[in-house]
Amino acid sequence: MGLHIGTKQARVGVNDTSASGSGSGHINLNMSGVELLAGLLAGHRKNRLQSTSHTRTPLSSPPNKSHIEGYVNFLGITNKHDTLNILLEYGFTSHKVLKLSGLLQSDVRELGLTLGVVMVLFDNVA
Known part of the structure; x- marks a missing residue:
């Protein structure tokens, strides 16, 4: 897609000749349209980068500590005292x-x- 900027108008080349009524394959935009x-393109790229970083990280993760007490607390087990004693x-x-x-x-x-x-203990082990 080529962008040709003049003093007051820009011509954006497109591959689809049906995009403009004249069949020329170009769309005429004024400078406010270009801006x-x-x-929009900058916002789309920013959103895409942010959404990519969110999909790579889990919604929540176990504590960094490897001890079992932190893991049981993370899971929110209601009877954690007895569970910890058994484990x-x-x-x-x-x-x-x-x-x-x-x-x-x-x-x-x-x-x-x-x-x-x-x-719960087995399903949440990372």
Whole structure:
């Protein structure tokens, strides 16, 4: 798309000849139209860059601390005191242990945790 700026008008080349009534393949814009177009394009680019950065980051993430207490607090488990006691009693000091491929949800469930708590613990491990 070529932009030819004169003193008071700009000609923007387009590939589609049906874009203008004369079939010339050009749209005539005055300077305020060019400024409007430039502003829209700049805003579109800015929004695209911002939306790209938002899609790459999760809505929320576990705490940077790897200890299990921070993870349980992050999850908002209602009975966190009992949940923490059970996890710590069986050696779960880090939420990262829940990512291990050999650890099954059924094994953790047998420790005395509810199914809902076990599912939340496993589903939110990053």
